[in-house]
Amino acid sequence: MSGGSFPGSSKDKVNGAGKALTTHDLDGHDLPPSPAPSTPRNGGRKYALATELVYTESNDQYNAASVPIYQSATFKQTSASGGGMEYDYTRSGNPTRTHLERHLAKIMNAERALVVSSGMGALDVITRLLRPGDEVVTGDDLYGGTNRLLKYLSTHGGIVVHHVDTTDPETIRGVVNNKTAMVLLETPTNPLIKIVDIPSIASIAHAANPAAVVAVDNTMLSPLLQNPLDLGADVVYESGTKYLSGHHDLMAGVIAINDSALGEKLYFTINASGCGLSPFDSWLLLRGIKTLGVRMEKQQANAMRIATFLESHGFKVRYPGLKSHPQYDLHWSMARGAGAVLSFETGDVNVSERIVESARLWAISVSFGCVNSLISMPCRMSHASIDAKTRAERALPEDIIRLCVGIEDPEDLIDDLSRAVRIGAVNNVEQLVQAGAVNITPEGFQALKINDSAEASS
Numbered sequence: 307m308s309g310g311s312f313p314g315s316s317k318d319k320v321n322g323a324g325k326a327l328t329t330h331d332l333d334g335h336d337l338p339p340s341p342a343p344s345t346p347r348n349g350g351r352k353y354a355l356a357t358e359l360v361y362t363e364s365n366d367q368y369n370a371a372s373v374p375i376y377q378s379a380t381f382k383q384t385s386a387s388g389g390g391m392e393y394d395y396t397r398s399g400n401p402t403r404t405h406l407e408r409h410l411a412k413i414m415n416a417e418r419a420l421v422v423s424s425g426m427g428a429l430d431v432i433t434r435l436l437r438p439g440d441e442v443v444t445g446d447d448l449y450g451g452t453n454r455l456l457k458y459l460s461t462h463g464g465i466v467v468h469h470v471d472t473t474d475p476e477t478i479r480g481v482v483n484n485k486t487a488m489v490l491l492e493t494p495t496n497p498l499i500k501i502v503d504i505p506s507i508a509s510i511a512h513a514a515n516p517a518a519v520v521a522v523d524n525t526m527l528s529p530l531l532q533n534p535l536d537l538g539a540d541v542v543y544e545s546g547t548k549y550l551s552g553h554h555d556l557m558a559g560v561i562a563i564n565d566s567a568l569g570e571k572l573y574f575t576i577n578a579s580g581c582g583l584s585p586f587d588s589w590l591l592l593r594g595i596k597t598l599g600v601r602m603e604k605q606q607a608n609a610m611r612i613a614t615f616l617e618s619h620g621f622k623v624r625y626p627g628l629k630s631h632p633q634y635d636l637h638w639s640m641a642r643g644a645g646a647v648l649s650f651e652t653g654d655v656n657v658s659e660r661i662v663e664s665a666r667l668w669a670i671s672v673s674f675g676c677v678n679s680l681i682s683m684p685c686r687m688s689h690a691s692i693d694a695k696t697r698a699e700r701a702l703p704e705d706i707i708r709l710c711v712g713i714e715d716p717e718d719l720i721d722d723l724s725r726a727v728r729i730g731a732v733n734n735v736e737q738l739v740q741a742g743a744v745n746i747t748p749e750g751f752q753a754l755k756i757n758d759s760a761e762a763s764s
């Protein structure tokens with residue numbers, strides 16, 4: 307494995323590289339060091355990213371092709387002194403988790419990565435850097451769960467949260483000050499697919515307060531397509547539940563940093579609160595990451611086909627792969643791809659509901675980034691925790707439909723969507739029949755109606 311031998315190999319067991327470090331808790335007190343030694347920045351990458359996703363070195367004693375799952379809560383120690391061994395307890399560190407963290411650090415261009423039990427868990431760990439009275443500047447289009455956690459911190463934690471239009475760096479300049487402890491960005495945003503200029507906002511935030519932490523949620527693109535740490539962010543986090551795992555069979559959160567003191571503070575919270583990712587889920591996530599390149603390539607190609615199909619039928623489509631996206635150039639100045647999430651509006655919430663409920667291949671589900679395609683109405687699903695008044699104030703359209711495109715045959719996806727749109731766009735059964743949206747001819751339908759009424763009158 308790049309950036310260090312596999313933890314748990316004999317040469318790592320005593321006095322692993324991390325043991326020499328002195329670490330601190332959130333208030334600066336000395337702490338015993340964390341068991342995951344830092345990797346060199348960029349994790350010692352040797353190959354193209356698509357190769358590095360797949361490539362891991364293991365010093366496992368049996369040369370196992372798949373990283374072993376160290377399904378153990380505790381580890382035997384060689385003495386009662388409480389020191390000397392790299393691992394003592396899985397909440398504090400586990401070899402399978404460390405392997406994943408090193409692999410992620412490598413692909414995220416980070417000095418260190420940390421993995422926790424969900425994307426929201428990652429944001430929770432990051433926001434525990436805040437103190438009462440601190441100010442947070444964030445967007446007015448954000449994942450519903452992020453909005454919910456920030457609202458909780460403002461009502462229960464004494465944190466002042468400013469939701470502003472992050473698509474305009476000048477708006478940020480007007481609101482940041484020396485109390486701004488964190489600037490929290492999503493790009494593209496979920497679900498309006500707005501693009502946020504990470505480099506400009508990071509420099510504005512750091513000029514206002516050099517200690518401000520610029521945190522970027524990279525879930526909508528994954529490290530394959532965007533590296534916020536290279537764009538000026540201090541912390542990047544992602545829901546590993548999405549593209550990184552790719553199969554909707556696990557929940558995970560990833561945090562990556564290039565500042566070792568910040569990394570130790572975040573590790574402290576993970577150990578103290580007990581949200582580190584389990585060995586089995588760490589193994590599953592490692593497995594998922596290997597296919598990220600091929601999955602994303604197919605998902606993006608499919609998403610582009612779907613976006614073009616909808617746009618050609620007159621829908622206002624939000625997708626950064628389309629030249630019509632108002633921030634197309636900004637997006638491509640930061641990212642290597644458009645991802646596979648897009649949204650569009652129909653103009654009528656009932657039409658949207660009928661479209662979503664008429665889809666057969668597209669599953670009505672929250673989440674995204676997985677191999678199968680999903681359809682949803684964010685205002686009623688992923689963003690339902692934002693109250694209707696706030697949604698209206700922030701111009702989140704109630705009729706917006708979000709599509710999360712998978713790896714199926716694109717013709718099947720388009721056929722199914724086209725059929726669902728036809729059903730959604732008409733409002734009675736005769737129109738459905740005329741539109742050919744049901745498997746019956748108009749003549750057959752008329753005959754059926756006569757039989758129905760004959761039955762009813764008998």
Ligand SMILES: Cc1ncc(COP(=O)(O)O)c(C=O)c1O
Pocket residue numbers: 424425426427449451452492496523525526544545546547557558559
């Ligand atoms: C953009 C974004 N960030 C963070 C999260 C939280 O991730 P998780 O569901 O893994 O907690 C989600 C979805 O849940 C999301 O859409």
Ligand SMILES: N[C@@H](CCSC[C@H](N)C(=O)O)C(=O)O
Pocket residue numbers: 449451496671672673674687688689691
């Ligand atoms: N009931 C959940 C909804 C999760 S939404 C998951 C994902 N981020 C998405 O955007 O679809 C909740 O209340 O958090």
